[in-house]
Amino acid sequence: MPTGAIDYHERTKHSPRSVREGGRGLNFDNKPTPYKEYTGLPSKALADRIRPPQQPALAAIAEPTPDGDPARARQPDLETVTSLCYYAAGITKRIGRRDRTLFFRAAATTGALYHVDLYVVCGELGGDDGDDETGEPGRELEAGVYHFDPRTLSLDVLREGDYRGVLASASERAGVADAPLSVVATSTWWRNAWKYGGRTFRHAFWDSGTHLANLLAVAHALDYRAEVVTGFADRPVADLLGLEPEREAALEIVPIGSSDAGLESDPATDSGSTGVDPIDPDTEPLSPNEREFPLIHEAWSAGALESGAVDSWRSGRPAGPIGTREPGDGERIALEPVDHETASSRPLHETIRRRGSCREYEREPISFRKLSTVLDRAVRGVAMDSRFEDDPPLSFVDPYLIVNGVDGLASGSYRYHPARGELERLQAGEFRSEAGHLALDQRLAADAAVCVYFVTDLEEIVDALGDRGYRVAQLEASLTAGRLYLGTYAHRDLGGTGLTFYDDVVSDFFAPHAAGQTPMFLYTMGRPA
CATH class of the missing domain: 3.40.109.10 (NADH Oxidase)
Structure with a gap:
């Protein structure tokens, strides 16, 4: 079956035990080529x-x-x-x-x-x-x-x-x-x-x-x-x-x-x-x-x-968001994105050429306005056939943040509500060691100014959209993260990268707010070293 x-x-799923016990050497003599090469076809x-x-x-x-x-x-x-x-x-x-x-x-x-x-x-x-x-x-x-x-x-x-x-x-x-x-x-x-x-x-x-x-x-x-x-x-x-x-x-x-x-x-x-x-x-x-x-x-x-x-399959899903949670009653902080006239004008082609995957962050804070601008522009919803016209910006995943280095924004954990342009404070405090641990104990996440996790209730997704719904939830998360990449690298002094994670440890960290949800994607951003 x-x-x-x-x-x-x-x-x-990754866990500390599975990563510790599951390591295997890579045979570089058998590494696949990163290209598909046809033989005998015209081009x-x-x-x-x-x-x-x-x-x-x-x-x-x-x-x-x-x-x-x-x-x-x-x-x-x-x-x-x-x-x-x-x-x-x-x-x-x-x-x-x-x-x-x-x-x-x-x-x-x-x-x-x-x-x-x-x-x-x-x-x-x-x-x-x-x-x-x-x-x-x-x-x-x-x-x-x-x-x-x-x-x-x-x-x-x-x-x-x-x-x-x-x-x-x-x-x-x-x-x-x-x-x-x-x-x-x-x-x-x-x-x-x-x-x-x-x-x-x-x-x-x-x-x-x-x-x-x-x-x-x-x-x-x-x-x-x-x-x-x-x-x-x-x-x-x-x-x-x-x-x-x-x-x-x-x-x-x-x-x-x-x-x-x-x-x-x-x-x-x-x-x-x-x-x-x-x-x-x-x-x-x-x-x-x-x-x-x-x-x-x-x-x-x-x-x-x-x-x-x-x-x-497409039309049979229930109306409204699936796999997400209702907003909580935590303190709200409104984003402060810059307007169109004062936003970075770096062209798309230069941004794509500049984009990398940051391998080291300085523990220097980034500005709240730049974080606000990246979130505001990138998390507006993706034109997908599996979404209804009146759905919220994110229909299948919720974004949660760990903030450790943003000027004007207290360190702590947050949930982002894109339709309202607001962050909901969940927990105050610096969580650098926790951020590193969630990301397979990688220092990169501990040094990042912000870690953004996209999570969903997978049982709700599968109940509404069948097993193909898994693809949809993964894709909404990664497409949004792809836009976060572009929004990040549109700014000269920002860098970002995606990282993998200990699935259940992430869920536990954001509990009870993310009860029953599981992470789909982790994106980090900060000031590149």
């Missing part, structure tokens, strides 16, 4: 000019949908796809270390193992509509199914022709049917499980969430409508992309743009839109001895959806 979400979560070079999105990062992450008209006058083209892929998953830094070069990607990934891949499914893009900025015709991309290769900044051609209807049918989502292109995020399990074993199913949503935070920000900076679709029939999408879910599985679909932006054909009526012939393209081995972890695939299978069951 497949491992359900709750069972999987329990079996992959198409992406645009030789990457158009950087100039909108300030704080503005790009602040809105769940673009400002103004969601349909841009210019149709997406090859340069659009280049910007989206590069700033979500491209190689943005090269650093020389001794006799080798380290390559860093646009989005944070556990262990720098880069197991998340992006696929593009599109109709014919670009052409005669022209480019708003240059007046020249946009560079064309033929209708097809493609895999983004960050090594070469190119697209591997998996299928030629318009297959958007397959995604539309699998997702039962109008936004997917209307979009000129959709990006599908996947995880190749072994590329992460080499180090993290069965916890990789968690990391799949942690890491795809940080990628999609970048992707949404870039789409919104370019004024394209974009949302995250978590509900779709898994098998048709896997068949479309030529995946075998035991090794690599689709996680989310992100439709970008709308038919109003120049789409002339209806993907629901295009040939090949209701079914596909199987493909099995050859790829280079990931490592000499690839291992399988049945627990990962069992957890994935438990949450898989069948064709025809998606709309009822």
